[in-house]
Amino acid sequence: MTVVEPEVRHVSLQHLDFTAAVRIGGKGKPVVYFHTAGGPRWDRFVQELARSYTVIAPDHPGTGNTERDSIYRFQDLWDLLYMYDELLDRLGYSRVTFIGASFGGMVACELAAFRPERVEKLLLIDPIGIWLDERPVVNWMLLYPEELVPILFENLEAEPVKEFLTLPTDPQEAALAQAELVWTFGATGKFVWPVPDTGLAKRAHRIAAPTLIIWGERDRLIPVDYAWEFQRILPNAHVHIVSSAGHVPQWEKLEEVVRVSKEFIG
Amino acid sequence: MKVTLFHFMPHRDLPADFEHRYRSSWVDVPWWELGDPQQVQRYYNWSLDELLLGARLGFDGVGTNEHHQNVYGFWTNPNLAGAILAKITHDENLPTAIVQLGATITSTTPPVRIAEEYAVIDCISGGRLVAGFPVGLSADANISYGIPPIESRERWREALDLILKAWTARDYFTWNGKYFKLPRVNLWPRPVQDPHPPILIPGAASSSTWDFVHDRDYSYAFLSYFGGQSAINVADRFWERAVAKGRDLNPYRLAYLQLVGVAPTDEEAEKLFAPHVEYFYHKLLHLPTFYTSAPGHTDYRSLVFLFTGGTHKYLDLAKDLKALKAIDMYREGFVVVGSPNTVRQRLISEVQRLRAGHLMVVLQFGSMPHELAKENIELFSREVLPALRSLWDNEGWEPRWWPKAAHVPAGASA
Numbered sequence: 001m002t003v004v005e006p007e008v009r010h011v012s013l014q015h016l017d018f019t020a021a022v023r024i025g026g027k028g029k030p031v032v033y034f035h036t037a038g039g040p041r042w043d044r045f046v047q048e049l050a051r052s053y054t055v056i057a058p059d060h061p062g063t064g065n066t067e068r069d070s071i072y073r074f075q076d077l078w079d080l081l082y083m084y085d086e087l088l089d090r091l092g093y094s095r096v097t098f099i100g101a102s103f104g105g106m107v108a109c110e111l112a113a114f115r116p117e118r119v120e121k122l123l124l125i126d127p128i129g130i131w132l133d134e135r136p137v138v139n140w141m142l143l144y145p146e147e148l149v150p151i152l153f154e155n156l157e158a159e160p161v162k163e164f165l166t167l168p169t170d171p172q173e174a175a176l177a178q179a180e181l182v183w184t185f186g187a188t189g190k191f192v193w194p195v196p197d198t199g200l201a202k203r204a205h206r207i208a209a210p211t212l213i214i215w216g217e218r219d220r221l222i223p224v225d226y227a228w229e230f231q232r233i234l235p236n237a238h239v240h241i242v243s244s245a246g247h248v249p250q251w252e253k254l255e256e257v258v259r260v261s262k263e264f265i266g
Numbered sequence: 267m268k269v270t271l272f273h274f275m276p277h278r279d280l281p282a283d284f285e286h287r288y289r290s291s292w293v294d295v296p297w298w299e300l301g302d303p304q305q306v307q308r309y310y311n312w313s314l315d316e317l318l319l320g321a322r323l324g325f326d327g328v329g330t331n332e333h334h335q336n337v338y339g340f341w342t343n344p345n346l347a348g349a350i351l352a353k354i355t356h357d358e359n360l361p362t363a364i365v366q367l368g369a370t371i372t373s374t375t376p377p378v379r380i381a382e383e384y385a386v387i388d389c390i391s392g393g394r395l396v397a398g399f400p401v402g403l404s405a406d407a408n409i410s411y412g413i414p415p416i417e418s419r420e421r422w423r424e425a426l427d428l429i430l431k432a433w434t435a436r437d438y439f440t441w442n443g444k445y446f447k448l449p450r451v452n453l454w455p456r457p458v459q460d461p462h463p464p465i466l467i468p469g470a471a472s473s474s475t476w477d478f479v480h481d482r483d484y485s486y487a488f489l490s491y492f493g494g495q496s497a498i499n500v501a502d503r504f505w506e507r508a509v510a511k512g513r514d515l516n517p518y519r520l521a522y523l524q525l526v527g528v529a530p531t532d533e534e535a536e537k538l539f540a541p542h543v544e545y546f547y548h549k550l551l552h553l554p555t556f557y558t559s560a561p562g563h564t565d566y567r568s569l570v571f572l573f574t575g576g577t578h579k580y581l582d583l584a585k586d587l588k589a590l591k592a593i594d595m596y597r598e599g600f601v602v603v604g605s606p607n608t609v610r611q612r613l614i615s616e617v618q619r620l621r622a623g624h625l626m627v628v629l630q631f632g633s634m635p636h637e638l639a640k641e642n643i644e645l646f647s648r649e650v651l652p653a654l655r656s657l658w659d660n661e662g663w664e665p666r667w668w669p670k671a672a673h674v675p676a677g678a679s680a
Contacts, residue, residue, distance in 0.1 A: 068566040071416060075444065141561045142409070144554065172574055179573035186416050186562020193414035193562075 006042050006050070006057070008065055011090050015082045016073040021065030022058045022091070026050025031097040031265060032088065033057040034104030037140065037192075039184035040064035044160040045250035048258040049099070053265065056096075058087060060107075062187030071187040077198055080107065080191055081114045094118060097265055098209075101125040101250060102221075103188050106198060109234075113203035122211040122234075123261055126219055126247050130204075130229060131197035137222045141185045141193070154218035154246035161251050204233040211237035212264040214257060216245035267617065267657040268668055270327035270365045271320030271643065272523060272626040274339030275313040275347075276550055278633045279305060284549045290584060291552040292336040292405040300337065312636040314350060316629070319640060320362075321355050323647035326674050327363035327396065328355075329626060332370045333403070334410035338550040344369060345383040352391035363672035364391050365626070367468055367487060368398025372418050373411035376446055377425035378453060381432045385457045393458035393671040398466045398487070399426055401475075404560035405553070416562030421445045423478075433462040464667040466521060466624075472568055476504050479519075480511035485667035487521035487626065491551070492580055493599035494616060497522060501620035516663045521624030524613070525631045527603040528645045535604045538638070540592035543601055545632035547590065553583040606649030613654060623658055623665065 006025030013020055023042060031053045033046055040059045049055050061083070062071030074080060084107070088096070097120045100108030105127020112119040128137060138151055153161050168174045192198065211234050215227035224241065231237045240260050242249035250257045280300065281287070288294055317328040328351050330344040341347050348364050355362045364387055369380045388395040401407070401422045408415045424443045431439065431451070438452035457463050468487040469475040479486045486504060490497040504520060513519065525546065527539035564572065572581070580586040596603055602612045617625055629646055630639035 062566075072420065141415075142556050144556075175573040176570065179569045182561045182564075182573075183566050183569055184561075186560070189560075189562050190414050190416045193408070193416075194412040 006055070010065070011087060013083060013086050013090065015086050016070075016079060018061065018070055018073060018083055019067065020058055020083065020087045022056060022087070023064075024054065024056050026053055026055045028053040029097075030054045030056055030093055031099055032093065032108075034098065034100035034107040035060060035063075036101050037103035037185055037188040038181060039188070043251065044163075044254055045257065048254070049261065052262055056091065056093065058084065060103075060184075060188050062190075063184045068183065068187075071190060074190060077110060077191050081111055084111050085115055085118075088118065095120050097121040097123065099123040099125075099261070100127060102128055102247065103192065105129065106192070106196070106200065109200055109204065109207065110198060112207045112209060113200065116206050116208050119207070119209040121265060122207065122209045123214070123264060124211065124230065125214045125250055125257070126216055126222060127213075127230065128192065128196045128222055129198050129200040130226065130233070131195060132225060132229060135223050135225045137196050137226075138220065140221060141189050151220045152247045153252060154216060154220075155244055155252035158252045158254065160254055161248070164251065201233050204230075205235060207234055208236060210264075212260070213237055213239045214249060214260060215239065215241055216247055216249040216252065217241050217243045218245060219247045221247040267654045268326040268363070268518070268624045268665055269651055269654055270329045270363070270521075270624065270626045271317060271325040272329040272331075272365070272367070272628050273313050273317050273630060274331065274333075274550075274628065275309060275341045276339050276546075276632065277337035278309060278635065280337060280545070280549050280633070285552045285584075285588070288552070290554055290557055291338050291550050292403075292557050293409050295335075295337050308636075312639070313630070314347060316636070316639050316643060317347075317351060318354060319643050320629070320647065321351070321360045322358070323643065324651060324674055325362060325647065326668075327365040327672065329365035329367050329398075331367050331398075331400070332406065334406050336405065338553075345380075345387060348387045348395075349383075349390060352387045352394070355394070356391055361394070361671065361673050361675075363394050363396050363669050365396040365466070366398050367396075367466060367626075368400055370402035370407055370411075371399055371425035371429065372402045372422040373407040373413045374425070376448055377428050378432050378448065378451060380425075381429040381453055382455075384429075384463065385433065385453065385455045388457035388459055388463055389455050391671075393463075394669045395457065395459070395463040396466050396667070396669060397463040398468060399429075400468045403558055404563045405557040408560050408563060409557065414562065415560040417445065418563050419474075419565065430462060433457055458671075459669060464669060466667065472564075473503065473507065474565065474568070476507040477511065480508050480513050483513070485519050485521060485624065487523060487624065489523045491525075491547075491600060494619075495599075497616065497620055501622065505621060515621065516623070516666065517621045517658050517661070518623030518663060518665045518667050520620065520622045521626060522617075522620060522622045523626040523628065524616070525601040526609060526613070526627045526629055526642075526646060526650075527601065528606055528609050528642055528650060530605060532604045532608055535608075536592070536596060539601070539603050539634075542632035542634040542638075543592045543595055543603070547587045547595060547600065550632060551583045551587060555582045555584075558583070606645065609646070610650050610653045613650065614657065617654070617657060623663065624667075625654065
């Protein structure tokens with residue numbers, strides 16, 4: 001399988017004097033992909049999307065190709081939204097489809113509520129951002145790796161999951177990767193600590209774009225009950241449940257999620 | 267040399283299988299299984315009595331700290347204990363420093379609350395407060411009190427600036443900070459000490475904290491839990507940074523904290539304190555890395571250094587300490603346990619090697635019962651303390667980070 005390698009582009013923004021970093025790859029109509037709290041990954045799902053679309057995937061501040069300490073300039077979610085809004089302007093995408101997984105799903109929703117007119121369609125995969133007292137979201141930042149893995153995945157046999165779980169053989173490289181992951185959780189955690197309820201439920205009514213909510217039936221991080229709650233608060237949303245998948249259905253059931261996504265995006 | 271008796275106020279009766287039954291000693295421990303108000307009532311009173319005994323026996327200072335939702339030590343607000351100690355030592359005419367090490371300003375909103383409480387203690391004690399300002403563990407500031415880990419350090423620095431200004435400003439002012447906004451700051455009361463009480467910053471081994479301390483000319487305290495070599499690594503780099511920042515080598519810039527057990531002979535001491543040492547390291551320090559430092563709490567550079575440098579032998583306290591028995595911990599020098607002669611020699615040689623002007627000793631640790639704690643305090647103050655007092659006198663340094671009103675005369679030890 002040939003991988004469509006993304007181009008990394010740096011964009012200097014006015015907001016906070018932040019230099020954004022974006023991976024852009026593929027061909028076809030543009031879609032914006034917001035990464036998870038684990039940081040940027042041009043993963044198998046994104047690679048599949050890039051076969052049919054131009055995928056624009058910005059790194060969250062402090063992660064990926066951005067300056068690590070740049071996260072300290074961001075005070076709150078407002079800063080994040082103003083930054084992404086300006087970035088999309090600068091890249092020339094006035095109206096595109098937003099895709100977001102987990103933490104990225106929250107970012108996609110918040111940006112869509114902030115600027116509803118710039119969203120053509122909204123594709124969410126096990127997003128966070130709302131809270132049900134009777135079904136608390138697990139704090140992924142306070143777990144040992146061996147505790148996190150069974151909370152993230154139901155299907156450990158899927159190829160993309162196996163790739164993710166294969167650590168670098170060089171101990172120094174593996175240690176550095178671990179440090180990066182901890183830092184990335186910290187940088188994205190800025191916007192969702194201590195409780196990943198951003199107040200999105202109050203603003204979700206503003207999102208008019210057709211929305212597809214994809215959810216792993218066995219998600220142990222944010223249980224499938226949230227799929228129905230997101231559908232309830234979003235004006236124009238449908239739900240697709242992926243059986244035998246956990247929090248990362250786009251890896252655990254790659255083909256199914258790619259197929260459903262492409263049908264939806266068109 | 268200034269010697270402070272420090273107390274964590276731990277749970278002293280955890281079950282033998284505690285560390286196997288519970289995920290950690292912090293935030294996970296169910297009160298309804300292991301908390302008993304009758305028992306806890308005794309812990310608080312014993313702990314205060316132990317500190318007061320130290321004050322009466324001639325320690326230069328008595329110290330308490332802040333932790334939340336845990337069994338390691340739950341003063342919760344050290345200023346409650348500090349106020350009691352200030353009042354009783356005042357009434358008994360004891361010149362003991364009240365060492366608050368300290369209130370967690372990172373997660374106290376607004377931080378002027380701590381400026382007020384410290385000022386009250388300084389007033390009641392007649393100017394005997396040492397003002398400690400820890401950044402705070404993640405389990406406290408981030409998990410128990412909800413501050414995003416990545417904001418911890420910035421909030422701590424801003425809070426410290428705000429407190430110093432609140433103590434010293436001649437006129438009222440508006441504080442328009444990144445994290446704190448107050449329309450009018452006009453603090454009542456102000457501290458007795460002029461311009462403000464001495465500042466003590468406790469830390470782990472973060473180089474950014476050393477530079478901060480030297481830039482501001484504060485004193486620095488570190489907890490020596492893992493033996494001589496790790497302490498030497500920290501102290502050497504602390505003094506390197508002092509020189510790099512153009513500071514003198516006044517030993518009172520550095521404080522270190524050590525668990526100590528004294529008994530008539532080495533054999534008796536090693537046997538007597540073994541269960542309490544193991545209890546401390548196995549149960550009370552049953553603490554995963556992400557509770558010490560949740561993602562974001564440690565800055566990027568330190569994190570990379572930590573993961574790739576291999577400097578820390580015991581990174582995950584919940585796992586890495588379990589295989590060690592008390593005898594191993596003695597051998598590695600985690601704790602100083604022995605006869606008065608052994609303890610004297612060990613402490614003098616450590617203090618001199620580290621160049622520390624302040625020593626903080628923990629003489630009740632772990633499951634140690636009240637009676638044994640009192641014996642330990644009495645023996646230490648009689649047999650060890652007098653030998654430490656005059657250290658550094660020959661070099662003639664001023665104890666600049668010590669309250670002037672807290673002056674225990676030489677030979678005051680029982």
